[in-house]
Structures are given as structure tokens and as C-alpha cells.
Amino acid sequence: MTKPTQKRGTGCPVTFALDSFGDRWSLIIIRDIMVHGKKTYTAFLESDESIATNILINRLKQLETDGIVKKTRDPENRRSYTYTLTSKGRDLAPVLMEMIRWSGKYDTRPEAMKDAANAITQDPEDFERRLRETAP
């Protein structure tokens, strides 16, 4: 198994956060759960950014180890697993929201999707509530 990113031992909160989810993929997975309501390995694989299978499983394991994601069996289908956020994971909603706001302000590309940023501006509490419910 490929090793997850090594953690740095300083007490800095920014470093702690980066060591937990500051890589190219972890927050994409968290977004897929929070924003798109995805729950399964194959659902994560189908996202626009096309993560590789080995990286995906690696990040899922790391997020599970860090207590951000929880893996349970799907009672309906014994070959499927359900990945959900823990409260530690749901508490990343504000981080995600501020990133979305920032991008909404500075992403000038035509393909930029500003809907989420606008929704946050209109009613941030409601947006956060919906993220935490792990929409949709």
C-alpha cells in the first residue's frame, strides 16, 4: 500500500489541518459526500476530477484513520460499503464554505459554477445546515 502523506509534528493548527486534509484529493471526497451526497467507492470514482482507484482507497483509509470518515456495511447489499462523515468531518463544512466563497469571488472562468457561492451569500446558516445533513 502506498503511504499517506506524512504528518509534521509542529503544534501549528494550520499544519494540523493541512496534515489531515491538505492534499489534492481529501477535500474533493469530503465535498462529494457533503455537497453531492455520495456514499460509495464507485460514486466517488465517478466524480469529474477522475481520481485513480489506488489513490481513492488510500485517501478513504486515511480519512477513516483520522476519524473524519466512517465506513459501514450496506445492509441492503453485502458487497457494498457506505462512507459517511463523522461529526469531525461534518465540522469541516465551514472550511469548505469559505473556500467556495473565495472561489466564487475569484474564479473568472466561464465554466465557473457560482451557484453554491451565491447560496452561501444568501443564507449561510441554511447552506451549512444542508451540508451537515450530507445533502441531498
Add this chain to the structure above:
Amino acid sequence: MTKPTQKRGTGCPVTFALDSFGDRWSLIIIRDIMVHGKKTYTAFLESDESIATNILINRLKQLETDGIVKKTRDPENRRSYTYTLTSKGRDLAPVLMEMIRWSGKYDTRPEAMKDAANAITQDPEDFERRLRETAP
């Protein structure tokens, strides 16, 4: 020169943000400017996380390209340069703050520095104002 992380072409705001600063080092540099008032190449080199020289210059160039950081000559010392945040860079303050809050809640290590998280809880507006001023 080593190439910076390649950008993904989806319109997703989370992806846009990650492509701008979602690597192991960019936010550490931004933290050093905002939280510790660092301005120079050598000051960044001296941070606890010990970034390599080639990576540092690579990230500074990328942050400059992305309009997050601005590089100017130091009028006092012609061999020195000053790296400062643009307004686009200063607008990352809320992202940094939410990361600090999250770490304040979940970093249980003895070395965890919770001062910043506590300060944010007590007076978030003031904390943000000070970050934007590029304290100290």
C-alpha cells in the same frame, strides 16, 4: 524549474480553490505572511516546517502567478525582495480561520497551540482584521 501542480478544468469552486493553494506548502506560506508577518524568502525558510529552497521559490512563483502574492523590491536593501498578499490573498483569511477553529477543536496533542483558535472564538472580527493587516 519543477512544474507546479497542474490545474483541473472543472468549474467546481472547491477544485478551483484546491488548485490554487491545496498543496502541502502554499497555505503555510500564506500563514507565515498573515499570522507571523513574514515578508522575505529567508524568513519563510526559517519556519518550523522547514520547506526546501526549490519548493519555496516554486510556490512563491506560483502564488504570484495566481495573483495571491505580490513581489516587490525592498527599497532599503537592493538584494532583498518583499512578498506581500494581494487582496485576493488577504481574502483567504476566513479559510485560514476556519481551519484554525477546526484544529482547535480536534487537535488533542499536547503540543497543539490553541491560542489562535481561542482568540477567534472570543473576537472573530478582530482576528480577521488583524490577519488582513498582515500582523504582527
Add this chain to the structure above:
DNA sequence: TAAATTACTTGCAAAATGCAAGCAATAAGG
């Protein structure tokens, strides 16, 4: 009972990161 689904694993290539050394332009000290 054969084919499809789901969740992975494995091997290898490419890219990013990290380390150590060196270098050029200034500035400071004797």
C-alpha cells in the same frame, strides 16, 4: 450458472518533493 457489480490490489511509469551543494548580486566590515 454465467455475466455483471462492487470494492478493492498490484506493478510500473511519471511527477512532485526533499536534500545538498553551488552561484550571483549586493552589502558590510576591516
Add this chain to the structure above:
DNA sequence: CCTTATTGCTTGCATTTTGCAAGTAATTTA
């Protein structure tokens, strides 16, 4: 001024991480 120190880099190479393509095992569906 002439040597040494400072500042901001660059370069080469080893290590680590990422990415791609293929394959596998346990179900489940047709």
C-alpha cells in the same frame, strides 16, 4: 577597496507520491 557575509535563488539527484492500466475476490443479478 578588498574580503567576507547576506540574500535569493538554481541545479542535480534520490526519494516519495501520484497516476495509469490491468487484474482479482466476493457477492448479486439475469
